[in-house]
Amino acid sequence: MQVEIIDPTVQPVPADWELFRKQEGLIAAWQADALTAVAWCSTRPVRLGIVRDGGQVAALFSGEVTGLPPRRGRYAEPGALPLTGWFNCRMLIGFTSGFVFAAELPEPDRVAVLAAFEKALRRRLGRHCLGILYRQVTADMLPLVARRSRPRITTAPNTLLRNRWPDMDAYFADLPRDRRRRLRKIHAEAAEGTRVLAGAGEIDPVQAAALAQATLRKHGSSDAPLPARYFHVLSGEEGVRYFGHLDEDRLLSFDLAFDDGRRLVTTVTGSLEVRDGGRRNLYFDLYLREIDYMIGHGREGCEFGKGMAELKQRFGCELIPQTAVPAAW
Structure with missing residues (x-):
């Protein structure tokens, strides 16, 4: 070899x-x-x-x-x-x-x-x-x-939502009543006040990079921010899917996901603080837009990534165990 x-x-x-x-x-x-x-x-x-x-x-x-x-x-x-x-x-x-x-x-x-x-x-x-x-x-x-x-x-485990619904109404019906009412309301209100991205193939790379960096800093991460070039080279690439919300042309939130024809895999996210001109609960609506895409396109499931496992379980996700294995020389 x-x-x-x-x-x-x-x-x-x-x-x-x-x-x-x-x-x-x-x-x-x-x-x-x-x-x-x-x-x-x-x-x-x-x-x-x-x-x-x-x-x-x-x-x-x-x-x-x-x-x-x-x-x-x-x-x-x-x-x-x-x-x-x-x-x-x-x-x-x-x-x-x-x-x-x-x-x-x-x-x-x-x-x-x-x-x-x-x-x-x-x-x-x-x-x-x-x-x-x-x-x-x-x-x-x-x-x-x-x-x-x-x-x-x-x-920390990955999180996966397995697709078992014919439409979003059936998905919401599977949720506990209080959660169902709240998520339906979030889903409806997000569509009323913003321009919604739901599976778009490209996004403004400069705004996306700035929003992703601001979100890292908000959560205290010291990771290096992604450059605008990262989003630029992915524009139009097969399987690249953006979900987000815009106020006219201003990006308020987004998720970058990859669709391989079998699963939707979420990765980079960004969301403005309310005090910076953002809106409440747009982050939750991103999940719902991705679930809607998953169901509508007949994908087997959607991976929502690590972190906030308890919150993601409220959307129906299961935990997928992951392991680290050191191999010393």
């Missing part, structure tokens, strides 16, 4: 990355230009991996090196690594693991791909890296990475 480790801030992502992504129907979060945009704004060095077997792409990897010092300085050289740390193997934007295989690749070959990637990454990062931390691993992928004596660390 041949493994290529890529620093997208100084190296072009190979053309067969995008060919593989489209052939395998991967969500647009794996788009090469989008990952490159994330790498350029990240406070941690990003590395991508592509594994080929007989010249054919067998798997893709994404992640970032975390360690000491914990973050890059503003003027750090592109690609510079911390003194020591771990490679966090995860999807850079989203709530899924940082590796995907060719659908037809059998399990023994998948294990061989992981071993080849680990070996190549160890050679590339050298003393700067203590090992790989596989993040956001689901039960079906756990046997591939949690072999031998590697520990398993339970992390």
